[in-house]
Amino acid sequence: MASITTATATCPSCQTASRRIHSRYTRTLHDLPWASFTMTLLLHVRRFRCLVSTCAQQIFTERLPSVVAPFARRTQRLYTLQQQCGLALGGIPGALVSQQCLSPISRTTILRFIQRSPDPLHPAPDVVGVDDWAFRKGQTYGTIIVDLERGTVLDLLPDRTSATLAAWLARHPTVRIVSRDRAQAYGEGIRLGAPDAVQVADRWHLMKTVVTALNEVLVQQAAAWEPALQAVLVAEQPVPAPTAVVPDTDPLPDELPLPSPGCPHRRARREARYLAVHSLAATGLSIRAITAATGISRNTVRRYLRVAVLPDAARRPRRMSVLDAYKPFIQERWAAGSVTAEQLFTEVCERGYAGKRSTVKAFVTHLRQPTTPHSALPTLPRPRAISGWICQRAAERTGPATDWLARLHRVHAGVSCALRLTERFLDMVRERQRPLLEDWLADAAASDLKPFHAVARGMGQD
Template structure:
């Protein structure tokens, strides 16, 4: 057990334990440096799971930039209602509304929040470019890891300033919409009465939003049938990253519709399948060709991934060629975490080391 994740600590341990021939590691720059300094003759092998996970992050950023194409996965047969164009109703395909969402411009935010967001984005991406990991960035900038990941996934700061990159402003009415549909179906069609009811249930918005949400109901004389929601970005990423033979028929149908709606996503899926074939077949000698193909394509997210691969190309090539992986180590990491949780996370390194050794 090492006391921390710094390069210096790993270097010191390796120098105190000479003879290490193969070091299988994740993509953290600190481990790469520590291995290089502490055991220069050892072969570094990038763990395949971590490489695949890095690729998934690049795929997620790309899919997030093409969210409108995800609507192709659902049936949009309902006619759009031109009267229902409020922010509260501008969900993907809800009640047939297809009016374009107007993004929130940075100047609509307070200067303080916008400035802080820009500074954080610049700092996080500068550290990422230097190979610093999410956890290290979190500790250095005193930010939650989830926050760091959100900033890391954004290709531009505008994605963070514009509705967190979702393309839609969350409505205060969202959580009350199922209740409103239920009450409308029960015969309560008075907006003032419904407003009083949801107000009593915790709604903090104004009556105007509620009235605009109910307008399509009143115009149609009945509750419009809600259209299926498009799949989430993460679900689409999961489909793209999955073996087609393991997908169910409905998931494959939706993915096919999305890829047909976007040539960029279709090309992205092709690159992912090629990488998976190379990785599963341990054909690391094909990595350079794969990276060149990505560089020649219009795939900013994958190009960023390739930049990281080139910085660590020897270790990645070894990971895609040799059978070694970090699976056993990850198992021990999970065991250590479990032991630490049993002590409510308050164990110092010396006590934790004893607990780990005595638990064997």
Template sequence: MDGADHLIELVFSGLSPLVVEDVADEGELVRLRARTPERPVACPGCGVVTSRVHSYHERTLADVAIDARRVLMIVRVRRLVCPTRGCRQTFREQLPGVLERYQRRTDRLAAQTGAVVRELAGRAGVRVLSALAIRLSRHSALRSLLRLPLPPFEVPRVLGVDGFALRRRRRYATILIDAQTRRRVDVLPDRGADGLEAWLRAHPGVQVVCRDGSGTYAEAVRRALPNAVRASDRWHLWHDLAQVALTEVAAHSGCWAKAGPPPNDGPRAQTTRQRWQQVHDLLDQGVGLLDCARRLNLGLNTVKRYARASKPERLVRAPLYRPTLVDPYRDHLKRRRAEPPAVPVLHLFHEITQQGYTGSHNLFVRYIN
């Protein structure tokens, strides 16, 4: 019996303020019955100690799982009588650290649940908790997350500043990140310079500010922290570089097209050339861009794009092209197809096969077409 009592104390060590009376194994559920110890309790109103019992009631709480099985606690709690005249008549005893008022879970189960939902939030947290034999809805998980205390605030040495959309094209905000720990520091309700400047002045200690290319943030940092180091963060640096490279490549699309197969002179290319000619003819006559768009039934931005192009070839985009096994024989195929009479495709396929082509016939036909 002493060994069983020692095992119970070991397994339920977090419930040491309670007196465990019975543990029942019900398959997937472990039901535990306990009671509060028989000792005097101070009245929460006047502080006078009393042990006079008015009545008893039971509280049902969930505890941490044992061997992947849920643990349900039924605790008998006393209602005591306050001896002070004029104070509250009765009160229920509380056990801080074990039984909190109005809660259906023990403190250690609430701590375990909070650790999971802090990292995974609602639905994902519920799926992980179900694997730990903890039943919880996603709404309860979010309420547990909202009850968690905020971590202590420390002003970061390296501060990351960036804007994001609360509602795209309507409402934006500013998020502040600790660039070293990658944790959120604060969220400002707008993207203005005044709000960021006020925050920086109220929280001294920032030495380096990583930001995007926004002039608004640059002005706020310049006014609040004139001696701080201002740098561009890695994401915006690569993003801006990629945008510049994409713009440069698009501007020389005609040059890139010469490196691959010639662009197909199909209906789309012909339409592009005709529209370019129509737009430039109207512009030469002194017609404005908006009037051109109305006459040609085109969008204003489309007319602007045609007007900026010095020649129609700048608008004919090069087709997407990837190297194939037929590329080494391109000159031979061009020469053979230009000779009269036209050589059948099957004969061309046999010719390049004899020269070392190792691809399939379907790949060759798609290339020719």
């Protein structure tokens, strides 16, 4: 329990000292814990009458600003500790730590403390970075401005327009250098708001732009390079000797059939969606309007509009099987001959197999099929995998990645040109070889690849 001993109190409205006590009451305050005990402070305070008859507040309570805020239920030092805990950890982790420190508090209260904290004071920025960020991914985007010298966020703008960015830069005339992505709106906003500032396109965005162009080339020309690459793989495969088919002397009536090699109805549905998107785009509808009319996501609509031929659906990775650990043993026993699916099932069960009989029989059925030169062909790489290999330094690539890139260079001239342009640009940026940029832009503009035409044109404008 505590009480205030001063004889007078100051009116918060007119700042007049008063000795006239109106009444008394008790405030219950939570305070910092002591040892292993939670502390509750009972503070006896007085209400005073203001001596100024014209004052708007005739009755007031004596204040203790260094101890507790008006109407607060916890002391100022406990409030500060919990607020700093929330700023460092967040809502739920901060509430858990406070609970362990004998200062229980809910996560929502910690979040309110964080929202009440004043904005930090930043010195005048000199070098800033501008990029877009998502309030809600795929729906609402704004602009984030970062002080690159101190690594702190300066502001979050509500949209990505040039006018909003120009207004912010006009309020901060000390900005000399702006690092941005290659969006035209940001470039225009910087020219309007800070005409003397140096605009810098950071190398991550430059490299991403070129790699995106490579992906577009690979997707657009997949109908040409994938069959050619498949033919090269077939030619590289050795022709194995035909294997004898060992009849199953004890066939089981419920053997599982092989799965269907394709799903034509899914392909037809994708083709219908693809044609519908292009038909609506031909009428002049925007991407947002096409999305509303078809129910297809905007990213899928953009992907369909970027390609002239519908690409194949992404291949799903093969699922792991409980039989994988026993397949080498089954193949070895099958090659020895004179075994049946039932015998193999019994033998793998003795070695710890806990799966179904049908799984073993399906694998044996697959082994019964005559081996052809096309049965062991590796899966063709996807465009994203090819882009990942190109992004690696030549000395860091694995052997298979180097072999795949060499095949791609041989099978298709357009893909080979795109790979060379991408690799040259990445090496140029890594080594900071500025004099080589003009030659690269000229080669990209002279190529037959439209995505690289757009890259060269945009970089030339920058």
